[in-house]
Amino acid sequence: MTNFVILAEQILSFIGIYYIVSIGLNLKAGHMGIPDFGHAMFFAMGGIVVGNIVSHLAAAVAAKSIPGVTVAGVIASNTKTLTIMNRQFFPHHPFLDIGLIILALILSTLLGGFLGWIASLPALRLRGEFLAILLLTVAEGLRVIFTYTKSLMGSTPTVGLSTPALFSWTHNSGVAATVFTIIMALIVYAFVERLHNSPAGRLFRAARDDEDATEALGKNVVTVRRDAMIIGSALAGIAGTVYALNPFLGGGSVAAVSIFNRVWWTFWPWALIILGGMASNKGTGLATIIVGVSLIWPVRLYSFKVAQLLHASALGINPDQFANALEYAFIGLIILIVQASLPRGIIPEPPSRTLPFEKYAKGRILPPESKKK
Amino acid sequence: MGFAAFMAPLYYASILSLLSVGITLSYMTTKVFNFAHVRYATVAAYFAAATMLTLIVHHHITLNAATRTIGGIQYIMPLPGWIYVVGFVVASIVGGLVSIFLYYAILKPLERKGLPPLALMISTLGFDFLLVAFLFIFMSEKPIINLAAKASSIIGTVNFASLGLDFTDAYIRIGNTMVRGSVLGALVLAVVTTIVLTFLTRKTKLGIMMRSSIENPNLALVLGVNVDRVFAIAWFLAGLIAGMAGFLLLFGTSFLKFISPTSPYNSIVVSVFAGSIVGGIFNVEGSIGGGFLIGLIEKWFVPWLAAVLSMPSLIKYNKVFSMFAVALTLLFIPEGLASIRFSKFRKKKGGGEA
Numbered sequence: 001m002t003n004f005v006i007l008a009e010q011i012l013s014f015i016g017i018y019y020i021v022s023i024g025l026n027l028k029a030g031h032m033g034i035p036d037f038g039h040a041m042f043f044a045m046g047g048i049v050v051g052n053i054v055s056h057l058a059a060a061v062a063a064k065s066i067p068g069v070t071v072a073g074v075i076a077s078n079t080k081t082l083t084i085m086n087r088q089f090f091p092h093h094p095f096l097d098i099g100l101i102i103l104a105l106i107l108s109t110l111l112g113g114f115l116g117w118i119a120s121l122p123a124l125r126l127r128g129e130f131l132a133i134l135l136l137t138v139a140e141g142l143r144v145i146f147t148y149t150k151s152l153m154g155s156t157p158t159v160g161l162s163t164p165a166l167f168s169w170t171h172n173s174g175v176a177a178t179v180f181t182i183i184m185a186l187i188v189y190a191f192v193e194r195l196h197n198s199p200a201g202r203l204f205r206a207a208r209d210d211e212d213a214t215e216a217l218g219k220n221v222v223t224v225r226r227d228a229m230i231i232g233s234a235l236a237g238i239a240g241t242v243y244a245l246n247p248f249l250g251g252g253s254v255a256a257v258s259i260f261n262r263v264w265w266t267f268w269p270w271a272l273i274i275l276g277g278m279a280s281n282k283g284t285g286l287a288t289i290i291v292g293v294s295l296i297w298p299v300r301l302y303s304f305k306v307a308q309l310l311h312a313s314a315l316g317i318n319p320d321q322f323a324n325a326l327e328y329a330f331i332g333l334i335i336l337i338v339q340a341s342l343p344r345g346i347i348p349e350p351p352s353r354t355l356p357f358e359k360y361a362k363g364r365i366l367p368p369e370s371k372k373k
Numbered sequence: 374m375g376f377a378a379f380m381a382p383l384y385y386a387s388i389l390s391l392l393s394v395g396i397t398l399s400y401m402t403t404k405v406f407n408f409a410h411v412r413y414a415t416v417a418a419y420f421a422a423a424t425m426l427t428l429i430v431h432h433h434i435t436l437n438a439a440t441r442t443i444g445g446i447q448y449i450m451p452l453p454g455w456i457y458v459v460g461f462v463v464a465s466i467v468g469g470l471v472s473i474f475l476y477y478a479i480l481k482p483l484e485r486k487g488l489p490p491l492a493l494m495i496s497t498l499g500f501d502f503l504l505v506a507f508l509f510i511f512m513s514e515k516p517i518i519n520l521a522a523k524a525s526s527i528i529g530t531v532n533f534a535s536l537g538l539d540f541t542d543a544y545i546r547i548g549n550t551m552v553r554g555s556v557l558g559a560l561v562l563a564v565v566t567t568i569v570l571t572f573l574t575r576k577t578k579l580g581i582m583m584r585s586s587i588e589n590p591n592l593a594l595v596l597g598v599n600v601d602r603v604f605a606i607a608w609f610l611a612g613l614i615a616g617m618a619g620f621l622l623l624f625g626t627s628f629l630k631f632i633s634p635t636s637p638y639n640s641i642v643v644s645v646f647a648g649s650i651v652g653g654i655f656n657v658e659g660s661i662g663g664g665f666l667i668g669l670i671e672k673w674f675v676p677w678l679a680a681v682l683s684m685p686s687l688i689k690y691n692k693v694f695s696m697f698a699v700a701l702t703l704l705f706i707p708e709g710l711a712s713i714r715f716s717k718f719r720k721k722k723g724g725g726e727a
Contacts, residue, residue: 035491126703129406129494133646134703140643141696148689267498274495325509332502339483339496 007296009178015292016181017243020188022269022276022284024235027192029270030279030349031201032228033208034123035132037266038139042233044146044260045115046108046240051161052152054104055082058164061096062089075151075161082162094169101166101180104241112237113230120229124222139262146260163244177246184242188235192281195231197353204228205279205352236265271331275338277345286346295330379673380556384621386668387559391566391618392641393648393664395611399472400654401587402604403484405493409475409501411642413468413612414619416504419511421464421620425456426524436528447546450554452528457543461620468616469609475500476608481601542624555624562617567661570610574657583607644671647695651702652709659711666710667695 021043028034055074059081062069066088073081090097122134146152170176195201207214207224215221240260276287338345392411399407428434429452436451475497483496511517543554574580586593586600594600644667652663671691679687702709 122700122704126707129404129490130650130703130707132491132494133406133650134700137643137647137696137699141693144690144692148686267502270495270498321509321513325506327506328502328509329506332499332506335499335502336479336496339488339492339499340486343486343488343492 006174009174011292011296012178013181013246014296015288016178016185017239017246018269018272018292019185019285019288020239020242021236021265022272022288023188023192023281024232024239025266025269026232026273026276026279026281026284027195027204027235028228028232030273030277031196031204031208032225032232034225034229034232035128036119036135036229036232037132037262037270038119038135038137038142039236039269040260040262040265041119041139041142042112042115042236043240043243043265044143045112046237046242047244047260048146048152048240049108049111049237050104050241050244051163053107054100054166055085055161055164057103058085058089058096058100065089079162082164086162086165086168090165091168097166097169100164101245104166104245105184105238108237108241109234112240113234115237116230116233117226119233120226123229124225136262136266139266143260143262165247166245167247174247181242181246184238188238189281189285192235196279196281196350200227202352202354205349268331271335273345275334275345277347277349279349280345280347282350283345283347291334295327380553382669382673384553384556384559385672386665387556387563388618388621389641389644389648389668390563390661390664391559391614391621392645393652393660393667394566394570394657395472395615396645396649397652397654397657397660398607398611398614400649401657402583402607403476403480403493404490405480405497406646407475407611408494408498408642409504410472410497410611410615411645412501412504412508413471413615414622415508416471417464417468417616417619418623419508420467421460422623423517423520424463425452425460426520428456428459429528430520430523433527447551449544449551451543460623461617464620465613465616468619469613471504472612472615473605473609476605553624555621559618559621562621563661563665566614566617567658570657570661579603579606643692644668644695647699650709651698653711655708656711659709663710667698670694670698 021039024042025036025039028036028039052074056071059069059071059074062085063071066084068084069081069089119135119138122138123131126134165173167173167176167180203214203219203224204227206217207219207221211221214224272287272291273284275291276283276285392414395410395413396407399405399410434452434456438449438451440447440449442448479496479500480493483493488496544551545554545557546552547557572580574584582593582598582603583606585596586598586603590600593603645664648664648667649660650663651667652661653659671694675691675694676688679685706712
């Protein structure tokens with residue numbers, strides 16, 4: 001039973017976090033057509049907010065009452081300070097924890113958006129693959145800065161910063177973090193669905209499809225691209241915070257820099273939005289659910305057993321490596337098969353459901369896709 | 374500064390230029406940035422290593438660390454020369470074959486479906502993941518592990534999984550220093566590649582066909598050029614050169630971690646893209662120079678700057694410098710350093726790019 005709960009928590013956390021990351025990327029790449037191959041840097045920003053800023057704030061409060069905790073100790077002796085705080089401080093201050101969670105969300109939105117604004121400056125001049133390569137390079141450079149600057153993300157690339165256990169005041173912090181993740185994903189879904197149908201969202205897609213026509217109608221394409229970049233990056237920042245607060249998937253206890261790599265947080269979201277369909281919020285959700293369930297449940301859990309079976313058949317493959325290989329092959333095959341057979345994704349981009357559209361649909365004969373409502 | 378201090382930067386710069394030129398070749402022809410390009414080097418390195426280990430085990434070859442002299446030149450060659458040759462050939466052919474497989478099996482069908490260049494770029498990413506998956510299985514197979522165990526009893530420690538191979542490097546005495554064979558090989562190969570590619574693209578019929586296909590594929594098709602095959606040859610060449618770089622990486626132990634699949638996305642990919650873009654994505658010779666430049670910036674200029682400013686921690690941030698190089702190039706001279714007409718600058722007295 002407990003195994004089942006942990007499995008469910010892992011799957012749901014994966015789905016929630018990846019949904020927020022992917023929808024941020026979808027806003028940029030799908031709705032606006034900016035090929036952002038540096039998405040991981042905005043995600044890492046959210047991790048830094050939790051691991052660095054929130055820990056400092058909490059330590060400033062805890063230093064008065066708990067011995068052994070100092071503000072300087074958050075970076076200098078990170079593991080020790082955070083272990084003391086996680087045991088003696090956070091479980092007993094529920095309101096402070098909730099406040100810190102809200103603060104972390106606000107900060108990561110602002111910082112992710114700010115970083116997105118900076119990244120949008122070159123995005124206004126370049127197009128297509130060149131922009132993709134530039135953003136990839138910038139993200140890598142930024143990752144190097146994050147990795148080796150001790151005051152940002154701890155001492156070594158693999159150890160990183162321990163994160164504060166802000167859900168330790170609840171009865172079961174794992175369940176609480178999972179519920180929080182899912183609620184955040186739902187809020188983000190409601191937001192992007194609203195955005196999709198709003199004038200701003202329609203403007204994004206108009207500017208993507210025909211820049212000249214959009215400019216002829218009096219809209220500034222430059223600001224539109226900048227706005228999409230800021231909103232998408234802010235969503236990635238939120239995802240980073242949610243990830244760092246979640247004790248699964250390697251986050252939670254330790255926010256290592258090596259976690260914020262471009263495979264997990266740039267290329268996998270790309271695979272997910274390609275599978276789900278560009279500019280399709282529901283499609284991204286469905287893709288995240290499919291990949292989340294199949295990756296965590298059959299691939300990660302049973303690849304070991306499959307490998308053991310193959311091991312018996314004299315192929316002689318190391319089960320550990322086989323599990324790794326299966327994960328990579330899974331993502332690679334998703335990208336290739338979907339691009340070959342379903343270039344528009346499993347749920348293609350829906351039409352905008354504007355207010356007059358709904359009125360029209362209510363009064364007259366319903367169009368086929370709106371019958372569900 | 375002696376020659377010895379230059380060796381590691383030169384080696385790295387040569388490898389980068391060999392990999393950058395492949396990115397440029399494949400971009401020029403199909404307008405696709407190939408994410409899987411650096412992985413060719415890894416695949417080629419693994420195949421070359423497996424072949425060489427098999428030969429070593431089969432022929433019971435032992436290491437020969439003695440200093441020998443031929444024609445007055447002192448050298449150390451731990452393994453017989455023909456093993457290096459076999460490894461080199463295997464690596465380059467495997468690299469070329471993987472590249473041509475990507476072109477014909479994935480890119481061509483997707484292109485025919487009318488996918489935009491960006492989608493094709495993402496499909497090379499998918500192929501890259503498949504290669505990583507393949508490597509994870511390949512390097513942990515029983516026959517390979519048994520092979521590595523046998524080889525380690527003959528030539529010393531061999532850890533195939535992390536490419537911790539004991540292919541001790543060869544040395545040649547030049548002047549007063551013993552120069553590593555891999556360093557010299559990388560340099561020579563970079564120079565030879567430049568010369569051969571320049572000759573190929575400018576003087577031969579194939580090169581003219583290639584340039585015309587790049588310039589106007591439809592017109593070339595009308596004139597009877599098999600554009601598909603010409604592009605496939607370009608991709609094969611790109612893979613071939615990447616395979617050579619992979620073979621050379623077998624000997625530079627400190628650089629092996631760049632291509633090991635256990636750390637799948639190390640930053641060499643970014644440096645290679647940087648080299649290709651800084652040098653000029655539409656210019657083969659330019660990209661070789663660009664790769665060289667980025668390599669020297671990362672491994673020679675940044676340590677020098679760190680020493681001058683007495684900030685030793687600066688060395689770790691060397692990728693940030695290539696990041697700025699890419700950003701400045703793309704924003705101000707999008708066709709790369711090769712597109713600058715330096716004669717213009719002399720008249721105007723304008724400043725060049727650092």
